[in-house]
Amino acid sequence: MFKYKNSKYFVWVGALVVLVAFFGFVSSYGDRQEVKTLPGKLEISTLKYDFGTIGLDNVSHTFVAKNTGEGPVNITQVSTSCGCTTAKLIKDGKSSVKFGMDHGNLPPANMELEPGEEVEIEVTYNPLAHGLSKAKGYFNRLVYIKTDNPREEHEIMVTMTVDPELGMN
Numbered sequence: 508m509f510k511y512k513n514s515k516y517f518v519w520v521g522a523l524v525v526l527v528a529f530f531g532f533v534s535s536y537g538d539r540q541e542v543k544t545l546p547g548k549l550e551i552s553t554l555k556y557d558f559g560t561i562g563l564d565n566v567s568h569t570f571v572a573k574n575t576g577e578g579p580v581n582i583t584q585v586s587t588s589c590g591c592t593t594a595k596l597i598k599d600g601k602s603s604v605k606f607g608m609d610h611g612n613l614p615p616a617n618m619e620l621e622p623g624e625e626v627e628i629e630v631t632y633n634p635l636a637h638g639l640s641k642a643k644g645y646f647n648r649l650v651y652i653k654t655d656n657p658r659e660e661h662e663i664m665v666t667m668t669v670d671p672e673l674g675m676n
Contacts, residue, residue, distance in 0.1 A: 547580025547620065549573075549654050551628070555664045558632065562673030563642060567631040569597075570663055572652070574620035581655040582618040582626070584609075588649040591636030592665070597627040605631075609651075628652070634669045642669050 552571040574580045585594050586609035596603040596618050606613055618626055630650055634642045650663040 545577035546656060547574045547578045548576030549580050549659060549661065550575045551661055551663065558665065558667035560668045560670050563634050563671060563675045565631055565633045567629055568665060570628040571625055572628055573625045574622055577622055580620050582616045582652060583655055584653040585616045586613055586651045591633050592648040594628055594630045594650045597629060630663060630665055632665055632667060643671050644669060
């Protein structure tokens, strides 16, 4: 079928093709190895706190959030459901600004936590924020916490019953 000269030619061409393919694979192998950063995961100690029945003084409660993931996590945004409620982040004794209701003007939180690190989230409710006439009854307010993981958003709820008869201390 094939002459000796032609078959030798096909063997050399075939060997050359195999070598080129092999070296192409080997040289691109290093490019395929990506360094993947493992994600952080924010876990909050409790997601709800009930102040019970309160008077007209501000009340605060501190929640604890911890990065339980294998990589860093960045808290990117903190906001609240109402202007009567604020939240601030406290890490290593340093406080962030107070975050309130998001009207498009809140600063970014930018609080990075390494694996195992914790941050306190201090939530404050002001019963008189909307005036004395609206400071009576049962209320629930939310704090929204977003991280650099778009699938990870947390909600903290505080509830209380305000009785103006209790006044201020």
